[in-house]
Amino acid sequence: MKKIRVGLGSCGIAAGGLKVWEFLQAEQANLAPGVEIQKTGCIGMCHHEPLLDILEDDERVYTYGGVTPEKAQEIIDWHLSGQGSLEKYLVSSSQQPNDYIKPQLRIVLRNCGVIDPESLDDYRRQGGYKALAKALKSMSPDEVLAEIKISGLRGRGGAGFPTWFKWNSTRMEESQPKYVVCNADEGDPGAFMDRSVLESDPHSVLEGMIIAGYVIGAANGIIYCRAEYPLAIKNLQTAIAAARENALLGENIMDTGFSFDIRIKQGAGAFVCGEETALIASLEGERGMPRLKPPFPSQRGYWGQPTSINNVETFANVAWILEHGGSAFAAIGTEASKGTKVFALAGKIKKGGLVEVPMGMSLKEIIFTIGGGIKDDHEFKAVQMGGPSGGCIPGHLLDTPVDYQSITSTGAFMGSGGMIVLDETACMVDMARYFLDFTQKESCGKCVQCRIGSKRLLEILESICAGEGKAGDIELLEEMALQVQSASLCGLGQGAPNPILTTLRYFRDEYEAHINDKNCPAKHCKHLITYTIDAERCKGCGICVRKCPVNCITGAKKEVHHIDQEKCIKCGTCLDVCPGKFAAVLVN
Amino acid sequence: MNCCCQNKKTETNQGTHTDIDLRLMDEVINHHRGEKGSLITVLQKVQDIYGYLPMPVLKEISLKMGLKPAQVYGTATFYTQFRLKPVGKYLILLCQGTACHVNGSERIETALAEELKIKPGETTDDGLFTLDSAACLGCCSLAPVMMINGQAYGPLNSEKATRIIRDIYAAEHLKAGEKI
Known part of the structure; x- marks a missing residue:
């Protein structure tokens, strides 16, 4: 045995990975003397966390899931006894990758879950900083730019703007100083791609930024990272310090005469700061309110100077492109969407986590082959893409390939990569209400249509969910949605009505059922449902009586229980606690 | 929430404010004074010291950093990370x-x-x-x-x-x- 790796990304830690790590640290001498124990980031199989890898001397890698300190001991003992892999806990191996890993193509995530994110040497062993050396020592900035142009790389933050074009327009500006900004303000609820890259492979982002600085002629880089990502910030700080010590950042990088440095600026929790002009305002210490474009940030950005702002995932692609050539990248994907895209699969899915697939793969393959289908074998209803500015794509469009154009044509939006799977228990009116609630809270208030319009849209949706919808509400929603879209300055307002418009397009009947029949077909909306106890099934065990937080359930032991509808707050506790073999709580 | 221009009223409303030692943040302020665009960083560091941002603290930041009270209060209330009230254990x-x-x-x-x-x-x-x-x-x-x-x-x-x-x-x- 050569090495033992423990996955310690945020989700690994949340699932209990630290306990395994601490156990291995303490017991190493007894367990596996001489074997290196290493921490690593996230391999993407969040549904199997905590994960443990065993690297054998023949370079084979065995990945185990759901590991506890006891299981770790069992696995290690088994391997050391020379019996091969311990099948009962094995989830994947380098010889036989499972269905989750096999269809993936990992460029951005190439090192995630493989290297120790705190080790520069580890990154270098995987070929790290070779692309930087190649660029600085043997290519002119124009040649690097040409390579990026050939690759067809487009911004991974959502809008899909060609990266070379952004870099070029910043490069063409004469004013100095110029800035490279990495947008790590990943704010879409349900999206955690950038966090994982920053936590698991911070050097790949730094390398991309340094190359960008070389192309556009900038000496300063800033990473604007959410304060909610403490581990990402810590690993970035470690990486920046190591890069400085090794002449990869700072004055005279690799003795080439090129100087570039990077600092981190922590965001303070405002979704709108993902918009690039709002991000600049926030970097300048102001409230994060968007500014009118043009001038574009590439002309006048941070402190009025030329600034190129790119997303984490975009930067993580750059070194790979320079190392393998732009045409190798362009060979992956579709005609207009090149390369791969990382998605965060979550919601009602069996195997949630991070996946990276070539552009053009169908939604069906991602959700059913990689993700393993719907949790508890429920029925697929829709997939929500693009965060609060995105939309819900229904089942009959599951063959849609994931590329910028195809996703946009469904009314949804590629966005940064959140993919939330919904089953038949999701109410589509409530989904629209949920997203409007989010955008309405996050609206910065600058544009009237967004500030007030999103609030009015939310009020209408709330009344529909409360069973108080009236005739004409749907038409009013549609009319106002178009106004908010057309009269808002930034993507937040322009995209805010999208969740309403796509659910109206594909699930109009649900709106009509709420308004006309006062019925929530998905049995979700609190005001339109009641919890009752099925007299035939109830065995009078008393669990729900004891657990009900408002004491609204009555009934003696071994007698059928009863819910007082006047007192019931519809929290659903009774449904959660009623033993599965009885399943006596009904939702109507 | 009261605006900081009426903060006399605020101080009487919330008795705990009299216990606040404004000197605790001197180091942070001195480090960032005169640094363009540092307000958010200052607010983050000061919140780490007090656990939240009491009104007298915001007023002190505006005085010492030479910023308008409205800008400090506006920024502190714009971002969800900042709290103007203390939090529970x-x-x-x-x-x-x-x-x-x-x-x-x-x-x-x-x-x-x-x-x-x-x-x-x-x-x-x-x-x-x-x-x-x-x-x-x-x-x-x-x-x-x-x-x-x-x-x-x-x-x-x-x-x-x-x-x-x-x-x-x-x-x-x-x-x-x-x-x-």
Whole structure:
């Protein structure tokens, strides 16, 4: 045995990975003397966390899931006894990758879950900083730019703007100083791609930024990272310090005469700061309110100077492109969407986590082959893409390939990569209400249509969910949605009505059922449902009586229980606690 | 929330403000004074010192940094990270992410609010719990999730969430009992 790796990304830690790590640290001498124990980031199989890898001397890698300190001991003992892999806990191996890993193509995530994110040497062993050396020592900035142009790389933050074009327009500006900004303000609820890259492979982002600085002629880089990502910030700080010590950042990088440095600026929790002009305002210490474009940030950005702002995932692609050539990248994907895209699969899915697939793969393959289908074998209803500015794509469009154009044509939006799977228990009116609630809270208030319009849209949706919808509400929603879209300055307002418009397009009947029949077909909306106890099934065990937080359930032991509808707050506790073999709580 | 231009009124309203030692933040202010665009960083560091941003502190920042009170107050209220009120010993962040929403986070909020007898955003009278929400904690595969003082709990249902709170409450009271 050569090495033992423990996955310690945020989700690994949340699932209990630290306990395994601490156990291995303490017991190493007894367990596996001489074997290196290493921490690593996230391999993407969040549904199997905590994960443990065993690297054998023949370079084979065995990945185990759901590991506890006891299981770790069992696995290690088994391997050391020379019996091969311990099948009962094995989830994947380098010889036989499972269905989750096999269809993936990992460029951005190439090192995630493989290297120790705190080790520069580890990154270098995987070929790290070779692309930087190649660029600085043997290519002119124009040649690097040409390579990026050939690759067809487009911004991974959502809008899909060609990266070379952004870099070029910043490069063409004469004013100095110029800035490279990495947008790590990943704010879409349900999206955690950038966090994982920053936590698991911070050097790949730094390398991309340094190359960008070389192309556009900038000496300063800033990473604007959410304060909610403490581990990402810590690993970035470690990486920046190591890069400085090794002449990869700072004055005279690799003795080439090129100087570039990077600092981190922590965001303070405002979704709108993902918009690039709002991000600049926030970097300048102001409230994060968007500014009118043009001038574009590439002309006048941070402190009025030329600034190129790119997303984490975009930067993580750059070194790979320079190392393998732009045409190798362009060979992956579709005609207009090149390369791969990382998605965060979550919601009602069996195997949630991070996946990276070539552009053009169908939604069906991602959700059913990689993700393993719907949790508890429920029925697929829709997939929500693009965060609060995105939309819900229904089942009959599951063959849609994931590329910028195809996703946009469904009314949804590629966005940064959140993919939330919904089953038949999701109410589509409530989904629209949920997203409007989010955008309405996050609206910065600058544009009237967004500030007030999103609030009015939310009020209408709330009344529909409360069973108080009236005739004409749907038409009013549609009319106002178009106004908010057309009269808002930034993507937040322009995209805010999208969740309403796509659910109206594909699930109009649900709106009509709420308004006309006062019925929530998905049995979700609190005001339109009641919890009752099925007299035939109830065995009078008393669990729900004891657990009900408002004491609204009555009934003696071994007698059928009863819910007082006047007192019931519809929290659903009774449904959660009623033993599965009885399943006596009904939702109507 | 009172505006800082009326902060005399605020100070009388909230007696705790008289206990605030404004000198604690001198180092932060001196380090960043004159640095363009440093207001958010200053607010973050000062909040780390006091646990929240009391009104006299905001006023002091504006005086010492040479910024208009409206700019300091405007920035402090724009970002969700900044708190103008103290938080309880246990800060419960209930994830509002999409994955948590579709897995029933709303029901958990209802159950916790009922258990603690407070509304989201409020602190219990004994100063033990603050119930708040976060846009997304990023542990989507553990949905629905809550985080209490940095530790993530999931997947939850109403009953599990209530039990976690009751356990903390019981442990706190046991500790207090032992001291006596």
